[in-house]
Amino acid sequence: MAIDGVIILDSAGRPIVQSGFRSSASAYPLLHIEALNEALNNAPKPEDVDPVLYVSGLNVDTPCASCHAKVGDMRILCPISGEVDPLYAFAFMQTFVDILREYFGYISAETLKENFDTVYQLLEETLDAGGHPLTTSTNTLRDIVLPPSLLNKVLSVAGVPGLATPLVGPQPFASPIPWRKAGVRYNNNEIYFDVAETLEAIVNKNGTPASSHVWGRVDSNCKLSGTPDLLLTLSNSQYLTDCSFHPCVRLQRWARDKTLSFVPPDGRFKLMEYRFSPTSASTMNQLAVPLSMRANVSIEEHGGTLDLSFTSRLTSRTMEGVVVELYLGEGASGASCTASHNASWSFEPRSLSLRWELKSVAPSATYTLRGTFASTAKTPRPARSFRVRFDIMQHCFSALKIDQLKLTGELYKPYKGMRPRSSGDIEWRW
Structure with missing residues (x-):
């Protein structure tokens, strides 16, 4: 099994960087880019596009497909051909994205353009000419491809790139253990x-x-x-x-x-x-849920009323960042609510959802939200469930x-x- 190459597209569907492709046809990557952009333009939502797209139009006997995934405001595209498992391509894409995050922190089109040379070096080291993953350990890659820094960029522009590299230290692949460097020393272990x-x-x-x-x-x-x-x-x-x-x-x-x-x-x-x-x-007997909710929602003509209560079942930990969302259905136009404990609520017109936010919920505390919502539909059809998200620090x-x-x-x-x-x-x- 082998991967044909990797392409990273910006938010407009234009290629930012791509690896060298095994295929001799220069139009091969362009056909995959066009197939993905056409599928995104024709889909009602970007999420509706199949992550694996069949690509036709090549004069070859082997079938071709495009595996793609969304990364921030970009898309990473991995063309495959022949008898290749798509999961093989997705696993490599995820690994390469993790490597980029390890090197640059936040990944964006601007970040990749500013560090063009580093991204190309990483592509060359992580994927060989045959389309097989090569070096994917960040510890080993850091000895081969230096992480970007202001000093490296200044010295490279000045024409003395050799000064930007360490003069002493272990050579790449010097350690018999692939994931660990040789000669690591710390004052505090x-x-x-x-x-x-x-x-x-x-x-x-x-x-x-x-x-x-x-x-x-x-x-x-x-x-x-x-x-x-x-x-x-x-x-x-x-x-x-x-x-x-x-x-x-x-x-x-x-x-x-x-x-x-x-x-x-x-x-x-x-x-x-x-x-x-x-x-x-x-x-x-499922795992216990650390909260309890009581929800009374009544549907009326062009709207409805709701009465919610949220109670923490924890006895010693505080819930943080609690968010309760309810999709109010097509035609929802607004809401009017009252929340206890100075909690905040909002109606989001884009998602047609009511959002109730609790910054922190004390152990065994109860919070309430009461109000009404309006809809242009004569008989509103809100979702039959709430989505509740929360964080608990110092607890597992x-x-x-x-x-x-x-x-x-x-x-x-x-x-x-x-x-x-x-x-x-x-x-x-x-």
Whole structure:
């Protein structure tokens, strides 16, 4: 399996940068760009366009397709031909976007144009001439392609690019471990873990969860000297399923005793992703939702009334950034509401939705919203469910904690830390 190339388009559908294509036809990438722009122009919404588009018009026997994804205000396009799994292309596109974010932070058309040379070098190093992914580890790429900086740009413009490169240091691929540099040294040896979990649930109007899942990820920031070999033991790890790991993790050790054994990369990296599935969460007994809503919505001619109450079920944590949205249906023209505790509400004409925002909800506190809405339709048809989103700092649904961290291969004792954070995206039916 191989990828034909990569194209990045701006918001107007014009190509910003593209890799060298394996196909000899110069019109090959243009046909894919035209096919995508035509599909976007003909679709009622950009989201309605199929992520994989068939491309015709080439005088070849092999079928061709365009795999595309939206990145900010841009589109990244990956043409494929022959017997190639589209997921192969999507996986590479996501990896390349992660590399760009690691190098530039925020990705935009202006950022890519300002760092044109760096983007082209990254394309050359991550995708070889045969269309196969080559070097995708940012730790290795930083030794080959220098991250952009003001000093590098000034020295390059002055005609002395050699001064912008480090004179001493390990050479690329000097380390026998692909994801870790050789000769790393720190004055303070420490490693931090950020646990981010998201609760996705559907709740019936009686308050019973019909479906609830917790998806999580563990991000790490490693500042350890030398080549440390870590053994990380986590609480409740036996309830983590559907796991995916960084290549540094030894899979046999995890399968045997649910512990993480790995030589970490230097700097920031994603250690693992998982789904939290406790044994008590059966089909009839889903994971508990940390909130309760009471919704009374009555439909009248050219409008309706609503009476909402929101209660936190948490006893020690504060919910932050709570947003409750209700789609009021086609023809919705406005709303008039009163919110308790000085909370804010708004009617968004573009999405035809009522939006109720609570900056912070204290433990066990109750907030209310009452009002009316108007519609040009004689019989309004609002959505039969609310969308509730929230954040909870210093909290994770799985209660994941570090039980033990052992280090071998080096003589120092590292400082370790873990910071949990949770969010929720819930559909509450009424």
